[in-house]
Amino acid sequence: MARDYYGILGVERGADAAEIKRAYRKLARELHPDVNPDPGAQERFREVSAAYEVLTDPEKRRVVDLGGDPLDARGGGASGGDPFGGFGGFSDIMDAFFGGTAAGGRGRGPRSRVQPGADALIRMELTLEDCAAGVQRDLTVDTAVLCTQCQGSGCADGTHPTACDTCGGSGEIQSVQRSFLGQVVTARPCPTCRGFGEVIPDPCRQCAGDGRVRSRRTVSVKIPAGVAEGMRVRLAGQGEVGAGGGPAGDLYVEVEEAPHEVFTRDGADLHCTLPLPMTAAALGTTLPLPLLDGTVIDIDVEPGTQHGTVRTLRGKGMPRLRSTGRIDGHGDLLVHVEVSVPTRLDKEQTDLLRRLAELRGEEQPDLVGGSRNGHGLFSKLRDSWSGR
Template identity: 80%
Template sequence: MGNQRVARDYYGILGVEQGADAAELKRAYRRLARELHPDVNPDPAAQERFAEISTAYEVLTDPEKRRIVDLGGDPLDNGRGGGGAAGDPFSAFGFGDIMDAFFGGSAGGRGRGPRSRVQPGADALIRMQLTLEECATGVQRELTVDTAVLCTECGGNGCAPGTSPQGCETCGGRGEVQSVQRSFLGQVVTSRPCPTCRGLGEVIPEPCRICAGDGRVRSRRSVGVRIPAGVADGMRVRLAGQGEVGAGGGPAGDLYVEVEEIAHEVFERDGADLHVRLPLPMTAAALGATLPLPMLDGTTEDLHVEPGTQGGTLRTLRGKGMPRLRSTGRVDGYGDLVVHVDVAVPTRLDKEQTELLRQLAKLRGEEQPDLTTRNNGHGLFGRLRDSFRG
């Protein structure tokens, strides 16, 4: 049992958890591909690593192969995905691994083969500033984006018109070359990506003069986007297939439009709720009033202030806030508008106003405020005194 082979950790190769969904696998693969792709990283070690993540991505995006991985097997290990019970009678003892080491995999016929020139494109991100009003109503805009697009000269194959790729003479189209080393066990054959074709198995003798063989070019274009009502700061709208075109004319990634909400001068947002501070004159707070309260949409709403309203009072207007955005992009009701009442005490009084307030204080017996008594006979200091006595 000591020679039994442990199945490759395809999840670990991509750096994802076992329960990762298709979107997570795609993001992990693209993140690593941007670092390890031979077009940007010529290091042979990076090329081998790129081949590993490409294989892992291929396996985990295939439902049947992924099922074998989740059962503890390896779908690329000569039929040992079922745990060695069927297919290869020597699999439980790692016989295929020994053959690989001494004969370079020829006995099992499991060469990795050339990788595809066509690679999936990366996602792109653009930020859009919106006012609170625009977040409430939604907008339709045309955005200017600068991304990689399909080369119209070669149609994505990277070849000059009238030419086509040719098989690599160095590796014979296999995409990898082998080297033989001697050890105390005998000859050991190892494989690595072909340095001439970079593992593609083919070369382009006459690259396209526009894209230099990449199959894509940078271009500025306009893209229409509809931002739904109810979006908030940091939310993203996905435009499928509007991102970067992949190398070799591969399928384009997605374009994400991220919302940057501009702070409002009057309203403060908390999810679907809006908050506003209302500076209420002292006289209106004492006598009560009906005030026209401006709404976000430009209309007004009558706000009834009861006599004797205190500072810090909250008044909630149901359904007068922001639209509630569902995951489907549809509006599901509205939040509330919360009014914070601030009683404004005058800081400057003329002689007549001062005299009137003094008369009011005299009528209410408040010329000299008494902090020890209240209507119930127990003021602030009275309660403190009682607490010590108790």
């Protein structure tokens, strides 16, 4: 009876090459003799390897689909001979366990000399006024730029790269080792060409063959209104040019917001403190308040305003910057009233305050018996305790 090679790997008869390969790798990692020393596992490993050999060969798989057994036809099988003799799946074992390739397998080939460039970052300090209005500035940056002498090729005028003699242009050096599984070919980047597969016999004198040079240049950046500390503005293609004249990375401008002497920021809201004399808080007044855009608004302080009062001015804060870069309204300005009590009084001022206290009946606050309405602090505490 023909063996069920699909069942050995645990795949459907219509499985494609990728499914078969995944199933084989999974079973090989579980059953490999270096991982599982059980004799039954070793026998199972040989069956799995033979099944993979059959199902990855189009002709052998066709025989299986017609009901035959291609291993019996050649006198081999899962239980006899070398199950690894010449079948392509052995490279997958090497890739899974050793990172190498089977003897006669193909390497990955040379890597490109042209590499993408890295991103660059520069920080810009802005005032709160700059963040509110937005600015456009010229920045001096020091990055790698395309070599104007060789235009990124790295070669002197009239010359070209040549194939590496050490690796023959493959970019890899292979070494053959014998193991209990047979011959194994391991590959490493060629030390002569560094994996490129080619060398530059006459490098450009300006860039020494790198295809790029360091240069200081000026770029213009537009900072939108509403930016905040830590936000970044991206300038596409203004970063480091890649090796071999590869495409440049991006330049990011990170905002550093300088402290303001009047306002503090909380997202799109602004806060400020309004120092107010005791008399102005009692009598009421109107005070001018300069805003970030240079305009001045009047703050009306009502008579009897208390310390800690907060006045909210809607829409007088920072612009709200959306992720699209557009402005979506403004935050609020919160004015915190700070009533200041005088610490130094002359005799006339003291007499006036005493007279005011007499008129208001406040020359001796009654905390024990109660205030004029009979509800002092201590009386409230006494009542609360006596009610228990």
